Amino acid sequence: MKNIVFVYILILTTTVSCKKEWLDEKPQLSLTVPQTIADYQAILDNAFSFPGMNVASTLGLGEISAGDFYLDNNGWQIGDPYIRNVYIWKEGDNFYEGDDNIGDWINSYAIILNSNIVIEGIDDIIKKGEQDTTAANNVKGMALFFRAYRHFTVAQEFCKPYVSASASTDPGIPLRLNSDFSVVSKRSTVAETYNQIIADLKEAANLITTELPNSKLNKVRPAKVAAYSMLGRVYLSMSNYDSAYYFSDLALSRYNEIMDYNDITQVDPSAAFSFQIFNPETIYYSEIGLSFYFFPSIMFVDTSLYQMYDDNDIRKTALFNPNGAVIDYKGSYTGKYEFFDGLTTSEMLLIRAESSARKGGMQAAADDLNTLLT
Numbered sequence: 001m002k003n004i005v006f007v008y009i010l011i012l013t014t015t016v017s018c019k020k021e022w023l024d025e026k027p028q029l030s031l032t033v034p035q036t037i038a039d040y041q042a043i044l045d046n047a048f049s050f051p052g053m054n055v056a057s058t059l060g061l062g063e064i065s066a067g068d069f070y071l072d073n074n075g076w077q078i079g080d081p082y083i084r085n086v087y088i089w090k091e092g093d094n095f096y097e098g099d100d101n102i103g104d105w106i107n108s109y110a111i112i113l114n115s116n117i118v119i120e121g122i123d124d125i126i127k128k129g130e131q132d133t134t135a136a137n138n139v140k141g142m143a144l145f146f147r148a149y150r151h152f153t154v155a156q157e158f159c160k161p162y163v164s165a166s167a168s169t170d171p172g173i174p175l176r177l178n179s180d181f182s183v184v185s186k187r188s189t190v191a192e193t194y195n196q197i198i199a200d201l202k203e204a205a206n207l208i209t210t211e212l213p214n215s216k217l218n219k220v221r222p223a224k225v226a227a228y229s230m231l232g233r234v235y236l237s238m239s240n241y242d243s244a245y246y247f248s249d250l251a252l253s254r255y256n257e258i259m260d261y262n263d264i265t266q267v268d269p270s271a272a273f274s275f276q277i278f279n280p281e282t283i284y285y286s287e288i289g290l291s292f293y294f295f296p297s298i299m300f301v302d303t304s305l306y307q308m309y310d311d312n313d314i315r316k317t318a319l320f321n322p323n324g325a326v327i328d329y330k331g332s333y334t335g336k337y338e339f340f341d342g343l344t345t346s347e348m349l350l351i352r353a354e355s356s357a358r359k360g361g362m363q364a365a366a367d368d369l370n371t372l373l374t
Helices: 011-015 020-025 037-044 060-064 073-077 081-087 103-128 133-158 190-207 224-237 241-254 314-319 345-358 362-373
Strands: 069-071 171-174 187-189 282-284 299-301 320-323 326-329
Touching: 037 103, 037 133, 060 081, 060 103, 060 133, 069 073, 073 081, 103 133, 133 171, 133 190, 133 224, 171 190, 187 190, 190 224, 224 241, 224 282, 224 345, 241 345, 314 320, 345 362
Parallel strands: none
Antiparallel strands: 069 299, 171 187, 299 326, 320 326
16 A cells, blocks of 8 residues: 555644633634643543544454455445455455545554654653653553554554564554654564564553553553553464463453353343443453444344354344344444444453463363353
8 A cells, every 4th residue: 555644633632632721721722732741641532533542443444354244235335445345355456446545544543643742742741851750651651552552453454464484574564653744654574563563562561550441531541451451462463372371361360350241230132232331341442433334234244153152142142133134233342333443351361262272271271261151
């Protein structure tokens, strides 16, 4: 994909920052320049606009191409050409058909830009030594997490998977590490891509002071456990099972809430959406962003997937809704149509289970899977 120049106006992040005093004092918010730790925290707290730090059309292409749902011909026809091509796994040089407006790419780099603005601003604050260094580093840690998270989502869709034998030569993604538009983007290797993601996440884990995702706010703002969890996800994608086990286990040692599907206050199969937003399993909240493809009238669950669940399995009624000849999905951890792409304790159990199994620890793997099933 050609390099795309992103012009992303800072006013977008400041206008939705919930700073009422700014609205009272500065009618022209375009003149507002972030100066305090709270100002930069406000940029990161721009969570639910579009694209917000926690809501963006990222990983949408991955979900569309995954094969766990299907589109009828009418649904397929209404998409942009490149989305139709993703769905059918089209090969060839003309995959995007001249369309540079790729939401998964553009929105991810917009979030990365905001992250870089915060990192640079906080570094300046720390250098001046006039504000609380611990609080400043906490905000910087969150910005590093957001940058790593979005670089990783781009890497999942726009470069080859990590293979240790070829990672140093396989083309990766452009790594944007500052907010200067004049710096020309260069494509890194896959190894460089993942090394940067891991470095950002490890630094984030060191700097973030909030330990646990034990409130709604601390599920939107990444806690330290979120950084550990993301490292587990990244290392699993690299087939580094020792490190994937270590970080998923580290996350679970600090936060291991699992929902009881028999408790209707946590899981209600009779509701339009069975799970609530910010449910107990959520470590870090993130949405893919609403695509018209994800509406039940367009997207249908693969019947072979549905039939894999026994009739007495609560998950069958919690996740799916038979609707005449088709099956709708209602199991998103967003509590609505938007798909969830955040981090959960259940994912950490699966990562730890797979890592154990890959390393020969079959009983440990079985124990983690049984934890999910009980």
